[in-house]
Structures are given as structure tokens and as C-alpha cells.
Amino acid sequence: MKQLTTKLFAAALTLAPATLFAQSDTATTEKKEAKKADQEVAIEANDQMQFNKKAFEIKAGDTIQLTLKHVGKLPKIAMGHNLVILQKGTNLAGWASKAMTAAATDYIPVDEASKKAVIAKTKVLGGGETDSITFSIKEAGEYQYLCSFPGHFAIMQGKITVK
Ligand code: ZN
Numbered sequence: 001m002k003q004l005t006t007k008l009f010a011a012a013l014t015l016a017p018a019t020l021f022a023q024s025d026t027a028t029t030e031k032k033e034a035k036k037a038d039q040e041v042a043i044e045a046n047d048q049m050q051f052n053k054k055a056f057e058i059k060a061g062d063t064i065q066l067t068l069k070h071v072g073k074l075p076k077i078a079m080g081h082n083l084v085i086l087q088k089g090t091n092l093a094g095w096a097s098k099a100m101t102a103a104a105t106d107y108i109p110v111d112e113a114s115k116k117a118v119i120a121k122t123k124v125l126g127g128g129e130t131d132s133i134t135f136s137i138k139e140a141g142e143y144q145y146l147c148s149f150p151g152h153f154a155i156m157q158g159k160i161t162v163k
Helices: 002-034 092-100 112-116
Strands: 039-045 055-058 064-070 084-086 118-121 130-135 141-146 157-162
Touching: 039 055, 084 092, 092 112, 092 141, 112 118, 118 130
Parallel strands: 039 064, 055 157
Antiparallel strands: 064 130, 084 118, 084 141, 141 157
16 A cells, blocks of 8 residues: 555656646746737728728727738739828828838838837738737827828828827
8 A cells, every 4th residue: 555655656746747837838828818908909901992990099008909901802012001000290191101112111111210100010911811910009199090002091091099
């Protein structure tokens, strides 16, 4: 009987590291779930050069997961869409006109001031594609977003109200 107890004890010791490892795995998974966005926003862009959402509201400091879906059929080269969120007070038309010529960098201007004005951006999408981004804005106020694909921003823009 004593021998059996010893054997079981030894078995438990052998198992211990594996058990600990399994527990830490679980902990990591839980942490990831806890980090889930505070708010999810879904926006669609189409072949008619439109966002289906022209405004939304978020809470300052919240983690926002924004998903842009191109629900059209046209390829990226003809009807590409992205969604770029700009810092408060950015001159939208000025920023967008620089973006027009920045094809090599996915229509994000490369000069420092223009880059700094970007809070968050999705990839440029073609029909059927989707991209998700996560961001958070600390300061309350009104922020603008746009599609920076050439010729789109005048119609494809919207407003984020941060409270
Ligand atoms: Zn667009």
C-alpha cells in the first residue's frame, strides 16, 4: 500500500509541469478575451462610392474595433476604399489632396505632418474584402474619417463624436 502511494505521488509530480503549463495557457486565453473591444463598429463601402455610416459616437478612452467591408464587386484599382481617421482639426481637403498622389503608400501621404494626423487606418480594399482595426481616442471632440482613394473623400467621409 505504501509503495502504491509513493508511485502515485511520483506520477503526480511528473504530471505537475504539464498541468501548470495547461493552466497558464488558459490564463492567456482569458486575458485575450478580457481585452475585447469596448465597442464594435461596422461600416460598409460600396461600388457607388459610399460609406453606409456617416457618423457614429464613441466614449473617450474606449477600445473600438472598427470593421470596414467593401460590399461591392469592383476591384481595388477601380473602386478601392479605405477608412482613415484623422486628428481633430486636420484640414480634410488638404490632407486628402496629398493622399491622392500617394498611391505607393496606399494613399496615405508620407510627409511627417500628414502621417501624424492619422489616428487609425484600414488597408485599401477591393470588392468583397474586409479589414478590421482597433483604436482608441482619449480626447473628447469631433473627428473626421474619410476614404483617401483618389476622388472619394468628398462623398466618402464621416464624423466620429467622442464623448
Ligand atoms: Zn473609397
